[in-house]
Amino acid sequence: MRKVALIFVLAVLVPSLVLAWLAMHSLHDQQFLIERQQSQIYQNVTDSIAKDISDKIASEQQKFAALAESIAATNADAAAVQFNDEIRKCWPLADVGFCVRLSGPATCTISCPSPAQGAEAHQFLVDNGNFLGNQETAEVYWNANANNFGQTFQATFLTPDEEKKLSGKQALSLDRNVNDFNSSSLQNSSNLKAQSRVVNPQTQAQSPSPDNNLSKITPAEAEFRQLIGDNTDGMVARFLQNELKLMFWHRLLSNPNLIFGTQVNLNQLRQEFFPLYQPDDQLRREILVEVLNDKANPVADLSSPANTHVELDMKHPFVATEIGEALPHWEVAAYLVNPMQVQQAARTVTLTLGLLILLLIVAIGVGSWVIVHCLNKELRLARQKTDFVSNVSHELKTPLTSIRMFSELLADARATEKDKQRTYLNIIAAEAARLTRLIDNVLDFSRMERGEKKYNFQPCDATEVARNAAETFRPHLESSGFKFDSSLPDKPIPVQGDRDALSQIIVNLLSNAEKYSNGRKEISLQVERKETPVPHAEIKVLDRGSGVPQGSEEKIFEKFYRAHDSLSSGIQGSGLGLTIARQIARAHGGNIVYEPREGGGSCFNLWLPIKPS
């Protein structure tokens, strides 16, 4: 048993408890994981909107290029002068149009706008004149599309003569490459300096790292000529008086020395962002999406008006994505409508898992208890079986010894007096009856265990059965010095039963009363008819003996169980008498129970339902 218990503890209990503990421990990480998953979903949303906005700006840039080509299609020189007016007429996104003529290896001439074209044009020239004229460098964020229209420009400088010659034709592969400063060299230049983002997303704050909140987009000091390099199209963003200005530019296909461009009206451009976010209902309920400018002010609230009542800390969105070099420091930011929701969802999952693990631990505990209990029971049964074998052998041997001894005395004719001979014969008969009872009990028990016990049910009188059994046993009891009273009713009590089996119960009870009398030789048999709760016959066997020890009142009906074991009490027994008695009683629809008798001793109460014949 100890070995089995040890194996069970080592192989099942300990590993299960360790696993349960590990699972409990990992619950903490689980909560973090769920929050991460949720933030990843929202991050994907802002990433995709930021990409859509970049794509939208790129497509607007292409639209501009096509418009510039069409304006300059008939007369490029005239277009170069009037481009500001022309582009503003046909394209709402144009703030100020400009045209730059590349007139030398490092010089540019601004063909338009002229300061006389209004305050906006004047301001534009104040802001950008020197930069577009390639007279000074500026801090720019830029993006250039080489070969946007399938063209290759290896050189970007043409002399006025060459320009005239090539006017109307496509400029291809000119060798004098005065400007080999390309995008990547600019990117890698030492001018690059890291800048911090305008917002500080909560999800990044959870996992701090030194350059966590640095912008991915970095400006560089560059001249206009450097920027355009040999590219056909591009966009340039600059901060002027702390305000973002975005310019598109396009190199004329028919005259690569002419660069047409426009300053983009950002107010107009942001209108284009609204249709880009089409969330489903759930997403709409969960997050608010805003486009923030470089001062973290919302320029486009992409969420439904239903959610606008939520107050937002603009600088601390849940997640955010930078839009790109076209709109440096602009971000698509997502804010939680219910900031507690993610934590609550994570906590619910954690709680559910925690409860499941707790349930598992309880199940392991209960299972272990059941196994230990069963093992104990089996062990007790095994021990009782061993005791049973030695008890039965002993019980067989005792009467056999008496029978042999007294029959030898009679055979040797040593007992000559008639009285002595009768006494010896009585002893032999009583011992033989005891043997028969024991063997009957063992045989009956084995039949019952195999489910083969058969009863011969017949209408019978419970009083008569009790009387017969008592009278069979009376001589034996009285010869052993017992005072045996029986109180039986005059009227019969009809029951349906097997006479032999019922009398076996009564004989077993009387035999026990004798065995456990503890020197007080008084036994009573009482038979009564009772009407409540249902009409039944009540047969009681009472004694004044030792009684059943407390706690064993029910156990004495279990097979092989003995409350008084042979070693300590010196009373022989098989532990089967009451087991058989209860099984027979129950097979008759009745029962047998033990009650301590008032004034000391035992009272075994057998009841059988009345069945009128």
Ligand code: ADP
């Ligand atoms: P056994 O062969 O041991 O008598 P039983 O099944 O007849 O087996 O009885 C089971 C146990 O019940 C006995 O070992 C004894 O401890 C207890 N018992 C039975 N009858 C009495 C009684 N009249 N008084 C006290 N204890 C009793």
